[in-house]
Amino acid sequence: MAILIKQVELSWLDRTYVWPILKGMAITLGHFFRQLFTPTAKRFTIQYPEMKKEMPEGYRGLHELKRFEDGSVKCVACFMCAEACPARCITIEAEEFSDLNLTQGFEEKRPKRFEIDLLRCIFCGMCEEACPKDAIWLRKDYELVGVDREGMRYGKWDLLNTYAGLDGKPVLTTDPKPSTPSRKEVACS
Template sequence: MQLTNRAKQVDRKPMTFLESIYLWNIMKGMGITISHLFKKKATINYPEQTRSFSKVFRGLHVLNRDAEGRENCTACGLCAVACPAEAITMEGAERLPGEEHLYREEKYAAKYEINMLRCIFCGLCEEACPKDAIYLSQTFAPANYGRKGFIYKKEELLIPHPVNEPEAYKKALGEKVNN
């Protein structure tokens, strides 16, 4: 069965004298290599330059806040159920009076952890969320020396406060449109 039309019959003719000196073919090869000296380099100088991601890139998770800085998450658990890798754990808690500026609804996530070693960055949590509380940003998890460092807590996941730190908030938001 032929898969492609690029297949080539192996040539088993004995080498002619000219071929057995190798010289002409070596010259040809050297012509090819020297032409690469003047080609554009494929390398990206990583820490200084970064490769641009596509708009639908799924990177690290972010827990969202609304425009006043209140957390969207209600600890409903839909994301944890949707997660095929079972990377998400959470614990819910009731909002106390006086905490209205912190949490948007009566229930909130007291604990919210994502294990980045388990996560496959499929984005199903983002799709499952009814409150637009979690989405996948355009950065990826940096290297770490221990497994513990890969379990991201709420402090690491939460987006910066839009009123108190508008700059950081904008940066974390990236190209996602918040609606």
């Protein structure tokens, strides 16, 4: 296909080159001064460690395992997320409660081990969609670093606490003693 080249008729002033160069220089100088007098907060560049970018809604960052009010895991170890995961990075080991009379948030099954290998995770959000209990969320933290491969395998307690500091919740290290009533008590009342 032939390419049509548009011939531009330059005016006399433009053909001296001096005038267009001056115009260009005016543009660059304008940018220079505009940038010089813009306060740091309003510049395009985000000064990273001091300033952080506000991530948009729907951003899929680091995972969080949600918990109930009393601090027990919402996850019921149904393996839906592990099945949905295209990267196969979720490892779950389920456990039953030792005392079936006690429920934790009315559930009887919970993960003993819940591990995400974040080096394999592709942050697609399939686990979030698959979860019937809304127990796993991908939130906005993008500062994900580790010094070795093992350090990037986040376990149950890591995942439960990923956003604890941000949300002002306590950091959990053990499953709480259930404060919710046992099934018997529920049945009695």
